[in-house]
Amino acid sequence: MDGLKFTLGNARHDLLRDSGDWDKFSRFWEDLPRDPCMGDGGTYRRRKHSVISYNVADGTVASVDQDGFLQSKEINRLNGGIVRRFEPVDQALLDTAVFRLLLAQFVPRIAELAPAGEPSAPVRRINIHQHRIVATEREAGKPTPEGIHRDGVEHIVMMLIARKDVTGGVSTLHDNTESPVLTHTLSDPGDYIFLDDRTGLHSVSPVRVAPGAVEGYRDMFFLEFC
Template sequence: MGGPRYALGNVREDLLRGGDDWDKFSRFWEGLPLDPYMGDGGTYRRRKHSLISYDVGDGTVRSAGRNGFHQSKEINRLNGGIVRHFEPVDQALLDTSVFRRMLAHFVARIEEATPDGGPVPPVRRINVHQHRIVASEDELGNPTPEGIHRDGVEHVVMMLVARQAVTGGVSTLYDNAESPVLTHTLSEPGDYIFLDDRTGLHSVSRVRVAPAAPEGYRDMFFLEFC
């Protein structure tokens, strides 16, 4: 069956060429609301979510409705099986040059990987997620409380926005038999894993606050191409 198809990179090195674009983008992780759906009772995750459509031809981005975010219990054993409603991602974030460049870049890469003769949708539906995982002296942060899993989509981009006063948060990719294939830490802002979700699974280790720090966080941005 083979292992997961993935690529590693850094968005700032791949797409950005100086300027203050990244600062305009990364500031949207301040003030994220608490995720109220944590099946483990944790208060360590803040998040926003939007479902958008992206016109491959002209680059138009539109909201695809507010019907909530749903994963089956088979996909997410902890928090799946219900429709979860989150505050939407700010339109101003969706208007940033970082976001628009990311969309165009990864859509093009998906199309390049599509076998000859395979269908290429003219409009993509994409889940956009912002996460902040907080760690403190009283509570560990758990980026993947559902354990080893897949997201149930076509492709996923998992990108680090910031790490502040934390240790851990190590990503592992697995084949479909749950054998580990890659262990990798997203350490620099813009580092990403680009994964064909159908070909493998993934998890992330717990996040601990760094010694002598009262609190730390790990900010992540996800694009899920449906």
């Protein structure tokens, strides 16, 4: 597989056409619990996680039983090698019009990034991650505390939900030698990077509280296609 494969866009503009449903969707980031599994002892990450299956033919979604979230040490040098357990994503989020439209739009686009001749799976297994990275005067937030990495899946949607009172949070895509290929800031709600995880790596710079603010945050939504 040659070269880093990715696309950029804004889901609110390109897919949702500034639908009023976005506000209902983004409210699900207001009650995320603190991530209890941070190898660096950080208290800056809030998150929920679930696994679903998505039937491409009829658009049905089903929850998949999962006994925790596991990544290898090779994939995640900080938090890999242990089973991590998080609160599941709210079913009400999975029922939103925004979430269903995102699936209907991104799943067919996997074929655009896949190698020629690769068959399209009739049912996709998808990891869903909600993150809030908090920055305070005492502690910067680290969106990728493991550093330059890949997630160990096929494709990833990395989508900004909100930024408030923070600086930083600059995304960099790297080739498989860790050389930077693209630096890009997700700045507007709905901005996304759609990446073939097998073709490269990614990282994000720390977020710091903006001057004059006491606390800020960066909210992200991730769809990982396995």
